[in-house]
Amino acid sequence: MNLKEVLKMADEIVFAKTGEHLDTLQEAILRGTMQGDKYTKIAEEIHCNESYLRQVGSQLWQILSEELGEDVNKTNFRSAIKRFQVSNSSNFAQGDVVAIGNFNICGEARYPPDIPNSHPQNQETSNTKQPQTLHQDLSEMPELGDFYDRTPELDTLTTWILQQRSRMIALTGISGIGKTSLAVQLVQQIKDEFECVIWCSIDASYTPDEFEHKLIQFFSHSEKQDLSPTNPKRLPLIKYLQKYRCLIVLDDIHNLFCSGEFAGKYKPQYEEYRSLFKQIEKLSHPCCFLLIGWEQPREMTQVKSQNTLIRTLQLKGLGIAAGREILRDYGLEESDNSEALIHRYQGNPLWLKSLANLIQELGIGATELLLDDTILLPEDLKDVLQNQYDRTSELEKQVMSLLAKENQPVNLAKLLEKGQISSSYLLNALQSLSRRCLIEKQESLYTLPPVLRQYIKEL
Known part of the structure; x- marks a missing residue:
């Protein structure tokens, strides 16, 4: 045999x-x-x-x-x-x-x-051995819509999940960069490799108990059992996670964390999520949690990078070819200046779409936009940036204000000199801004993305 x-x-x-x-x-x-x-x-x-x-x-x-x-x-x-x-x-x-x-x-x-x-x-x-898909709940997963090339990122996530069997992956990046779109594409490609698949969009009222109850009810439907809260056969969530090979996606994970604080600090009523994520990390199980958002749990940033069970992927902007495809989709003719325009808006799909829509409505061209390093901020783009800016602490806002005044990357010493902030507070603020993907680091130098710099100047 x-x-x-x-x-x-x-x-x-x-x-x-x-x-x-x-x-x-x-x-x-x-x-x-x-x-x-x-x-x-x-x-x-x-x-x-x-x-x-x-x-x-x-x-x-x-x-x-x-x-x-x-x-x-x-x-x-x-x-x-x-x-x-x-x-x-x-x-x-x-x-x-x-x-x-x-x-x-x-x-x-x-x-x-x-x-x-x-x-x-x-x-x-x-009977060819394949995971038997018991149940899928993708009712909260957005439609894919327009998807632009993310082949390397898709390959990386697929390897982490299917080959290295990572237990928890954080997919982070600044607003509009395409995190959710990438996750939707990923789920569509690999969902049949799992017994159970569920997508949960985390909103401000999603308490730990509600989330745990939702997952247990999901598994109860998978097994066609009545697991009402009074049923004595109801199992702890971790037991179900150990029983089935599951893919569980948590979108908008940043809604678990406080505004006005450093990145990743849980709201008081959401502290129990910390225990859940610790269980997912420490206990043996065959499941994978994909966490999507502007911030990630602090516990994940404390895990050594060589730990293949816990991973973080920070999404960067699209390449020139994909950026040009967005502009073409909005009816903009390709020009010699398109590449510079894409770089200026960092290949961010949402930012480029907002800009392209403005260009269409005003009837202006990329050449005019590039005069005098102009960075236009349509009102809908300002709204997106405002949402993420409002989440930052007062100290982070102070550091971003310092960086917005600099046209070139600056080092820590210069920030200390200009801001009159103690080194400890400054380092913590820079770390938090980095975790929010709001600043860029080049060796020992720090800078703001051009779009965010312009936004802060206009405040």
């Missing part, structure tokens, strides 16, 4: 006993067992806690033992499954039905040759 056949047979045996197919961890255990790998190696390859993996293995061996009628363990699994196959091979040839528990295996002679869907090769195709 080859590995595929073994996994298929084990999957059918487990399904007969439990009503559930092999999950990701169980399959990894069987795959590693057939390859002669120890639990330590299996756990390393799938980035799972070894102790938890052994627990899952123990439960799996118990299920197989009960169904095969002998003591099955990691050491003898290969021989046990082979004995099972050999003991039933004669019955297969005679077309008998072999019953094991609630699991029936029909011999080849039982398949009527004139019924296409009953042929074993079709059964093989239908």
Whole structure:
């Protein structure tokens, strides 16, 4: 028997006993067992806690033992499954039905040759091991709309999620940069790799209890069980996360944090989210949380960058080709100045669309816009910038005001001299602004993006 056949047979045996197919961890255990790998190696390859993996293995061996009628363990699994196959091979040839528990295996002679869907090769195709999607709730996910090339970012996120099996990923970037659009495209591409997929848009009233209840209800619908708050069978959320391979997207994560404070400080009523994110980071489970927003939880910034289980991707502006595509979509003719215009607005899709709309309405051209380093700020763009600016602390606003007066990047010493701010406060403010993606750092020099500099000058 080859590995595929073994996994298929084990999957059918487990399904007969439990009503559930092999999950990701169980399959990894069987795959590693057939390859002669120890639990330590299996756990390393799938980035799972070894102790938890052994627990899952123990439960799996118990299920197989009960169904095969002998003591099955990691050491003898290969021989046990082979004995099972050999003991039933004669019955297969005679077309008998072999019953094991609630699991029936029909011999080849039982398949009527004139019924296409009953042929074993079709059964093989239908049972090709793929994650069984139990439930998807994408009702809060926006429509994709116009999507401009983000191939490198898509590839990076796909690798982190599907290959490195990261548990939590923060997708950050300044307003309008395209975080949500990228996430929508990503979900559309990889959603069938998961048993459960849900998209949650976090608003200002989404308390930790409401969020946890929403997810538990989501899983209850997946299992077609009644998990009302009074049901004694209701499980803690982490138990469901350990049970299923899930993709959970939290959009507008910045709504969990305080305005007027440094980035990532939870609102008083949302402190329990910290405990949830800690559980997601520390406990073994096969799920992935994708957090989208202007800010990320402070806990994520404290994790070492080489930790593949926790990742952060800061989204930058689009390239010249994609920027020109936006301008063309708004009916603007390509000119020699288009590249400079895209650079000035940092390839930000929302900023470029706002500008292109203004150009259309006023009937002006890119050449006129580039005279005297003009940066136009349409009112709708100002509104977007105002929302993010209002979230910053007074100290951050003071530092941005200092940077807005400088046309060239400045170092820490110059900021200390001009701002008369203590080094400790200044460093904390710069760190927070960096986490909000509101400033740029070039080696030891700091600067504001041109659009944001113009906005602050006009305040």
